[in-house]
Amino acid sequence: MRMAELSAESGVPVATIKYYLREGLLSAGERTSPNQARYDEHHVRRLKLVRALLDVGGLSIASARKVVDAIDEQTGTPHHILALAHHNLGGTAEHVDEESRRWALDAISATAQKRGWKFGTDSPAVVSLVNVLCSMRRLDHSQLVEYLDSYAEAADRIAEVDFSTLDGLTTIDDVVEQSVVGTVLGDVMIAALRRIAQQNASARRYDNDG
Amino acid sequence: MRMAELSAESGVPVATIKYYLREGLLSAGERTSPNQARYDEHHVRRLKLVRALLDVGGLSIASARKVVDAIDEQTGTPHHILALAHHNLGGTAEHVDEESRRWALDAISATAQKRGWKFGTDSPAVVSLVNVLCSMRRLDHSQLVEYLDSYAEAADRIAEVDFSTLDGLTTIDDVVEQSVVGTVLGDVMIAALRRIAQQNASARRYDNDG
Numbered sequence: 417m418r419m420a421e422l423s424a425e426s427g428v429p430v431a432t433i434k435y436y437l438r439e440g441l442l443s444a445g446e447r448t449s450p451n452q453a454r455y456d457e458h459h460v461r462r463l464k465l466v467r468a469l470l471d472v473g474g475l476s477i478a479s480a481r482k483v484v485d486a487i488d489e490q491t492g493t494p495h496h497i498l499a500l501a502h503h504n505l506g507g508t509a510e511h512v513d514e515e516s517r518r519w520a521l522d523a524i525s526a527t528a529q530k531r532g533w534k535f536g537t538d539s540p541a542v543v544s545l546v547n548v549l550c551s552m553r554r555l556d557h558s559q560l561v562e563y564l565d566s567y568a569e570a571a572d573r574i575a576e577v578d579f580s581t582l583d584g585l586t587t588i589d590d591v592v593e594q595s596v597v598g599t600v601l602g603d604v605m606i607a608a609l610r611r612i613a614q615q616n617a618s619a620r621r622y623d624n625d626g
Numbered sequence: 627m628r629m630a631e632l633s634a635e636s637g638v639p640v641a642t643i644k645y646y647l648r649e650g651l652l653s654a655g656e657r658t659s660p661n662q663a664r665y666d667e668h669h670v671r672r673l674k675l676v677r678a679l680l681d682v683g684g685l686s687i688a689s690a691r692k693v694v695d696a697i698d699e700q701t702g703t704p705h706h707i708l709a710l711a712h713h714n715l716g717g718t719a720e721h722v723d724e725e726s727r728r729w730a731l732d733a734i735s736a737t738a739q740k741r742g743w744k745f746g747t748d749s750p751a752v753v754s755l756v757n758v759l760c761s762m763r764r765l766d767h768s769q770l771v772e773y774l775d776s777y778a779e780a781a782d783r784i785a786e787v788d789f790s791t792l793d794g795l796t797t798i799d800d801v802v803e804q805s806v807v808g809t810v811l812g813d814v815m816i817a818a819l820r821r822i823a824q825q826n827a828s829a830r831r832y833d834n835d836g
Contacts, residue, residue, distance in 0.1 A: 541818045544818040545818040569783075580776070604757075610812075615749070621789065
């Protein structure tokens with residue numbers, strides 16, 4: 417299909433598609449003349465995915481590109497591909513002093529031991545967790561660390577459900593895309609469900625007060 | 627204290643503090659001369675909070691301002707204040723057609739009924755959830771809706787832990803700040819823990835394969 421049809425099919429404006437092409441979020445079509453290229457269903461699907469990662473998942477262009485690259489670089493075992501995809505989600509950079517970092521890593525280690533988790537101190541998820549814990553500490557909310565075990569237990573249950581969603585998928589393509597979509601959009605879904613659950617817990621708790 | 631001391635105390639550069647003042651993220655100091663103002667511990671605390679919301683929580687300036695305003699507008703019951711604070715977190719705007727919206731709301735209603743939740747269809751959390759579900763559907767991952775109950779159960783457990791973190795706090799100020807910090811930074815923390823849990827589940831599952 418031509419660019420105009422690709423736009424109609426995916427619901428993404430032509431100017432936006434061109435922007436994604438320039439940013440490497442979408443692979444080039446097959447050139448049919450100096451000014452024209454042909455696109456296929458793979459492009460439609462990828463456009464929808466990019467749209468979802470950016471608009472609903474809230475990823476930056478750079479993060480979305482890394483995710484898309486991870487999906488395309490399908491080398492190695494599924495575990496390796498999943499790790500690669502995860503590697504590019506999260507992990508904010510912020511200055512944390514050495515003493516705080518060690519305090520946070522100690523807390524994470526204690527929780528990991530209870531849950532039977534292995535973790536690399538340089539993995540983006542752990543860097544992100546260190547940042548959050550240090551930030552809570554700076555705000556004098558370091559008592560939140562006492563609840564890390566409970567949150568980790570909930571995270572283990574979520575990860576179990578995450579893996580159930582992969583059951584029945586047969587191709588690596590499907591497993592990887594489902595895993596990425598489930599992880600990025602899943603974060604937004606879990607945050608939304610958490611708000612609804614909090615509001616209900618809050619109503620039960622405080623409406624009795626007054 | 628003067629601006630320079632406020633900067634030293636909070637670790638936030640003077641130029642950034644001035645930016646936050648202009649953006650309404652920090653209240654003005656007490657004017658002592660046409661070119662000088664005096665700041666206090668409240669400003670130090672607020673600066674750290676704003677920093678955490680923006681850098682670690684990943685909020686936009688506009689969202690952070692709404693959160694800060696919600697903390698300051700402490701009228702009504704704790705439930706009302708919490709609702710106000712939550713009201714400003716999440717809820718992305720995106721076009722969803724009426725049929726998809728109804729499909730998503732039906733799924734949310736079914737889950738809410740099982741969990742004993744009440745919800746308003748216009749609340750930001752529900753709008754956000756509708757967007758995510760419709761986005762999954764557009765990506766042909768609508769089967770994820772089958773797992774909504776399981777994710778909602780995990781969200782209820784998280785909300786329980788969230789409320790435990792408020793135990794022992796005595797002032798409304800503390801409850802509201804803890805709730806906001808716990809919600810915004812908590813989302814990042816839960817996402818990070820979910821990644822670590824996924825990586826461990828993935829290693830267990832796939833390393834056996836090959």
